[in-house]
Amino acid sequence: MTQRVRMGMVGGGPGAFIGEVHRTAAAITGDIDLVAGAFSRNAEASRDFGATLGLSPDRSYGSYAELFEGEARLPEDERMQCVSIVTPNDSHADISCAALEAGFHVMCDKPAAGVLEDALRMERAVEASGLLFGLTHTYTGYPLVIEARERIAAGELGEIRRVAVSYLQDWLSREEDTHSSKQASWRNDPKRSGESGAFADIGTHAFNLVEFMTGRKVARIAAQLRSVIPGRAIDDDGGALFELDNGAAGQISASQVCTGAINALRIEIYGSEASLHWFQEEPNRLSLKKRGEPERVLRPGAGVPYLSPPALAVCRTPGGHPEGYIEAFANLYAAFAADVRTYPQAAAQPRGYATIGDGVDALRFIRAARLSSEADSAWTALAGIENVSP
Numbered sequence: 001m002t003q004r005v006r007m008g009m010v011g012g013g014p015g016a017f018i019g020e021v022h023r024t025a026a027a028i029t030g031d032i033d034l035v036a037g038a039f040s041r042n043a044e045a046s047r048d049f050g051a052t053l054g055l056s057p058d059r060s061y062g063s064y065a066e067l068f069e070g071e072a073r074l075p076e077d078e079r080m081q082c083v084s085i086v087t088p089n090d091s092h093a094d095i096s097c098a099a100l101e102a103g104f105h106v107m108c109d110k111p112a113a114g115v116l117e118d119a120l121r122m123e124r125a126v127e128a129s130g131l132l133f134g135l136t137h138t139y140t141g142y143p144l145v146i147e148a149r150e151r152i153a154a155g156e157l158g159e160i161r162r163v164a165v166s167y168l169q170d171w172l173s174r175e176e177d178t179h180s181s182k183q184a185s186w187r188n189d190p191k192r193s194g195e196s197g198a199f200a201d202i203g204t205h206a207f208n209l210v211e212f213m214t215g216r217k218v219a220r221i222a223a224q225l226r227s228v229i230p231g232r233a234i235d236d237d238g239g240a241l242f243e244l245d246n247g248a249a250g251q252i253s254a255s256q257v258c259t260g261a262i263n264a265l266r267i268e269i270y271g272s273e274a275s276l277h278w279f280q281e282e283p284n285r286l287s288l289k290k291r292g293e294p295e296r297v298l299r300p301g302a303g304v305p306y307l308s309p310p311a312l313a314v315c316r317t318p319g320g321h322p323e324g325y326i327e328a329f330a331n332l333y334a335a336f337a338a339d340v341r342t343y344p345q346a347a348a349q350p351r352g353y354a355t356i357g358d359g360v361d362a363l364r365f366i367r368a369a370r371l372s373s374e375a376d377s378a379w380t381a382l383a384g385i386e387n388v389s390p
């Protein structure tokens, strides 16, 4: 019988947003048991919350330091094998590095860190430990996003010429939204969010999707980041032109002040032979268009004959039964759990989830966007941006 993977969690306590999504996603893989956690910065709240999740009191810890110490003391076949980190951005680096040092694989939510230097520190820690590190760039877990990547890699679009991507929301579009919830408060605080607001929070998803789907790297960017709402110390809206490493042109928008937009993540990729179009709010529809031909609409579903093996591998239900956000997260967790189980013989590439290298790339994108914006949208290269004085 295959052994289930034992996971711990840091963050995701009372009233938190994404922790519950991670727990549900991990549970529906059927592969992962949540066995321990430190769910809040408040020790008592953390222990109480562990009890509500049904954890034994001795494995509901008061802090992440106690979690790593306590679990490391347990016999190897009992202790957690990996930890899910679902805290605000500024704490990802310290918690990840402590987990890796204590010998635990890490699954961390995006962005990898608040600032580029912290992401680079995490990359060094991952390399030094030799352990697994996954980043939950949710949208790469959707079957049709994987299908798009496969078709682009197989050359169906021809040479990629242009990419248009945008991630627009409106939940921070009013002045009173700035501190309306704890999620809004830390995102609008540069000390906790990091060197960017909207561009880091959702722009990194859009950026990651471009690199994931096209198989290309963003080489340079000319950006304008803005704080539209008075009193904000961080960008809530931004746009940029970018260039891929094959010379293709792109444009990206990331905004949390676009009235009427909920989770409007949209990507369009145009090649010399065809184009692909995907919209996150209708994730079970991938449109393939060719000049002079009617649009073709691709759908996911177990057994759908025209899907590629990697896309089919992550379809959980028969065609016509929609799959969505939680299942996409679960696909990342399933791939991660498979690697934890087979570690150190973990699969090389592709892993089925973003790595710390992808996380560092995203922080380079943020740094380059910020510096470009400060220099009146001057074209700015991503490579080596850590060597440019911020």
Ligand SMILES: NC(=O)c1ccc[n+]([C@@H]2O[C@H](COP(=O)([O-])OP(=O)(O)OC[C@H]3O[C@@H](n4cnc5c(N)ncnc54)[C@H](O)[C@@H]3O)[C@@H](O)[C@H]2O)c1
Binding pocket: 010, 011, 012, 013, 014, 015, 016, 017, 018, 019, 038, 039, 040, 041, 042, 063, 064, 086, 087, 088, 089, 091, 109, 110, 111, 136, 137, 138, 182, 183, 186, 201
């Ligand atoms: N992948 C996605 O689509 C997605 C969506 C939302 C959020 N996120 C990311 O997830 C992370 C959390 O975002 P959120 O909206 O859930 O935040 P949140 O404020 O709702 O939750 C954060 C939780 O972490 C806890 N916490 C903070 N510091 C801690 C510490 N040192 N030890 C233990 N617990 C601690 C808080 O008490 C809270 O329970 C962020 O990095 C965010 O960017 C990703």
